Amino acid sequence: MCIRDSPETRDLIISSLRAEAIEKVGSHYAGLFMDDPDKAELREAYGIPANSIKDNDRMDKMNAFFFWATWATITERPGKDITYTNNWPPDKLGGNEPTGSFLLWTGFSVIILLAGIGLLAWYYAANKEEETVEDSPDVNPLSGLKLTPSMKATLKYFWVVTALILVQILMGVITAHYSVEGLGFYGLPLADILPYSISRTWHLQLAIFWIATSWLATGLFIAPAISGKEPKFQRAGVNFLFIALLIIVVGSLAGQWMGVMQKLGLVENFWFGHQGYEYVDLGRFWQIFLFIGLFLWLFLMGRALWPAIKARSENRHLLIMFLIASIAIAAFYGAGLMWGRQTHLAIAEYWRWWVVHLWVEGFFEVFATVVIAFLFVRMQLVRASIATASVLFATIVFLSGGILGTFHHLYFTGTPMAVLALGATFSALEVAPLVFMGFEAYHNLRLSRAKEWVKAYRWPIYFFVAVAFWNLVGAGIFGFLINPPIALYYMQGLNTTPVHGHTALFGVYGMLGIGLMLFVLRDMDLNAVWKNRPVKIAFWSLNIGLLLMVLISVLPVGLAQTVASVKHGLWYARSAEFLETPTLQTLRWLRVIGDTIFTVGSIYLAWFVFGLKWGWSIKKEA
Ligand code: HEM
Ligand SMILES: [Fe+2]
Numbered sequence: 001m002c003i004r005d006s007p008e009t010r011d012l013i014i015s016s017l018r019a020e021a022i023e024k025v026g027s028h029y030a031g032l033f034m035d036d037p038d039k040a041e042l043r044e045a046y047g048i049p050a051n052s053i054k055d056n057d058r059m060d061k062m063n064a065f066f067f068w069a070t071w072a073t074i075t076e077r078p079g080k081d082i083t084y085t086n087n088w089p090p091d092k093l094g095g096n097e098p099t100g101s102f103l104l105w106t107g108f109s110v111i112i113l114l115a116g117i118g119l120l121a122w123y124y125a126a127n128k129e130e131e132t133v134e135d136s137p138d139v140n141p142l143s144g145l146k147l148t149p150s151m152k153a154t155l156k157y158f159w160v161v162t163a164l165i166l167v168q169i170l171m172g173v174i175t176a177h178y179s180v181e182g183l184g185f186y187g188l189p190l191a192d193i194l195p196y197s198i199s200r201t202w203h204l205q206l207a208i209f210w211i212a213t214s215w216l217a218t219g220l221f222i223a224p225a226i227s228g229k230e231p232k233f234q235r236a237g238v239n240f241l242f243i244a245l246l247i248i249v250v251g252s253l254a255g256q257w258m259g260v261m262q263k264l265g266l267v268e269n270f271w272f273g274h275q276g277y278e279y280v281d282l283g284r285f286w287q288i289f290l291f292i293g294l295f296l297w298l299f300l301m302g303r304a305l306w307p308a309i310k311a312r313s314e315n316r317h318l319l320i321m322f323l324i325a326s327i328a329i330a331a332f333y334g335a336g337l338m339w340g341r342q343t344h345l346a347i348a349e350y351w352r353w354w355v356v357h358l359w360v361e362g363f364f365e366v367f368a369t370v371v372i373a374f375l376f377v378r379m380q381l382v383r384a385s386i387a388t389a390s391v392l393f394a395t396i397v398f399l400s401g402g403i404l405g406t407f408h409h410l411y412f413t414g415t416p417m418a419v420l421a422l423g424a425t426f427s428a429l430e431v432a433p434l435v436f437m438g439f440e441a442y443h444n445l446r447l448s449r450a451k452e453w454v455k456a457y458r459w460p461i462y463f464f465v466a467v468a469f470w471n472l473v474g475a476g477i478f479g480f481l482i483n484p485p486i487a488l489y490y491m492q493g494l495n496t497t498p499v500h501g502h503t504a505l506f507g508v509y510g511m512l513g514i515g516l517m518l519f520v521l522r523d524m525d526l527n528a529v530w531k532n533r534p535v536k537i538a539f540w541s542l543n544i545g546l547l548l549m550v551l552i553s554v555l556p557v558g559l560a561q562t563v564a565s566v567k568h569g570l571w572y573a574r575s576a577e578f579l580e581t582p583t584l585q586t587l588r589w590l591r592v593i594g595d596t597i598f599t600v601g602s603i604y605l606a607w608f609v610f611g612l613k614w615g616w617s618i619k620k621e622a
Contacts, residue, residue: 044182045576091569116432157217168206214513223304294330401429434476463515470507495558545598
C-alpha cells in the first residue's frame, strides 16, 4: 500500500508517484470547476457552469476532500481486507470488488422477506375481520361541522401548498432539463443564475416543505374539529406559525442560493446557507427555526385536541396514537441537529439518516396510517375499535423493520459488517407490510362507494388509494430493488435512486399531502358541490405521469447504468461518455413524456384548488 497512516504524527504518508497522480487529478478538477476552456464540453455534459468554484483556496479544499474521500474508498481498514467504505464503489482497476458477505446477506434478506410475507399472510387470514361498518350513516355525520376561526385560518396554508407544488415541479423540470441541455433551458443561459445544484436543492427542499405544510395544516384543522373546542388565541397561533413557516421557506431557499453562489463564508454557509446533506440541506439556523416551529405546531394541535382526549370517547386511543406519531415526527427532526460544521462525514451521515429514514420509513408511515384511519372513523365508515387495533398492529410492524432498517443507508459508510447484515435483514422486513398494500387500496376504494354522500369525498379518497398503490410500488418494489447489499453496491448513486425517490416520496407522502388537502377543503364547505373534472384529470395525470416517467425513462436508464457499473465500475456508469451514448440520450429524452403529463396534472390540481376560492370549481346551485 502506498498510502499509510503514521500513528505518531497522524499524517498520511504518500509515495512521490502517488503525489504526482493526486496533483494531476487535482488540476483536472480545478480546470473543470473553474474555467479551463478545454473542459468546457465536459462541463456542459455535467451541467457545471464555468467558475462554479470561485477561488483557489476553496478549490484546494475541495481537491483535498476529493483526495480524502477517494482514499477512504480504496484503503483497507487496519488488519482487515475490506476498505473503509466496504470496497464501494465497484471498480476492478482500483481493486474494489464485492465481498462474499454481500451475497450472503442479500440471499438472507430475500429469505427474511419471504418469511415476513408469510407471517403477515397468516395474520391477515386469521384476522379477516370486516373493518367496514355495516350500518354506516345515511347522511354525512360531519354535515353539522362548525368552522372555528382557527380552522378557517388554515385555508391559506393550502394555497401555499399548491403554489409550492408548482414551483417544486418547475424546479424538477429545470433540473431534468439540465441533464440533456447542460447549462441552458431551451437556449436561455439559465445556469448562470440558477445552476443545477440550486434547482436540484430547491426541488428536494420544496417537496419536503409542501408535504409538511399540508400535514401541519391538516392537523391544525382537524384538532378543534374533533374536540369542538377552540382554545384562546388559537387563530393567532395558527397565523403566527404560518408566517414563521413562510420565513423559513423563503429564508432557507435564499440562503441555499447564496451558499452555492459562494456569497457566504464557510462558517456563515453552515448557519444560513447550504449544508450539502441531501434532504437536510438547509443552514443550521433554519433547521433550529424549523425544529421550534414543529414544536409550536405540536403545542397548538395538542391544546386543541386535549379536551377530546380527556373526554374518554371511543376515539381516544386513536387520537393518542395520532399525537404520538406527531410528537415523533417533530422530535426526530432534532437528530438533524446532532452534527456540527466539522463533524466527520460518516457521523454526520449517520444522524442524517435518523432524520430521513426514520421519518419516511418509520413515523411518516405510522402518521399516514393513523390519519387515514382516523378520517374514516370520523365519517363513521370504520369502527374506532377496529381501526385502533389495525393502526397499532401496523405501527408495530413498520417500526420493527424500520428502526434497524436505517442501517441499509450505512452499508458503505465505514461501519462494521454486522451493520450491513442487520440493515439488510431488518429493511427486508419493512417490505413485507408494503406487499399487502393491495388490501388497503381495495378497502379504501370500497369505502369511497359505501354510501351516496361519500361520493363527495371520492377524489380525496382516491388519493389515499394512490398512497397505498405507491407504497407497494414505490416504497416496496423500487425500495427493495436497491436494498439488498449486492444491489446497492452496484446501484448506489445511479438513476435507480430517483426511481425509488420519486415513486416513494411523491407517490406515498406527496399523494397523502394532496389527499389530506382535498379532504380538508371538502370539509371546509360541505354544501358546495365540486366540479370534479379538473381534480379527476389531476389525479390520473399525476399518477400516470409518475408511472411513465419512471417506467419508460428513469428506470431503464438506471438499469443500463447498473449493467455498466457491474461491467466497468461505477465511474463508468456515471460518466459523460456513457450517458451520452445514443441509446442513453434517447432514454433520457423520453422523460419528457411522463414529466409533461405529470406537470399537466399539477396545473389542473392548482386550477382546481384556486377555483374553490374563486368559484370556478364549484357548481352553481340549480
Ligand atoms: C414511503 C416510504 C419511503 C420513502 C418516502 C423513501 C424515500 C427515499 C428517498 C427520497 C431516498 C433518497 C435519499 C438520498 O439519496 O439522499 C431513499 C433512499 C433509499 N431507500 Fe427509501 N423510501 C421509502 C421506503 C423505503 C423502503 C421500504 C426501502 C427498502 C426496504 C427503501 C430503501 C432505500 C434505500 C436502500 C435507499 C438508499 C439508496 C442509495 O443510497 O442509493 N426505502 N428513500
Ligand atoms: Fe431507508
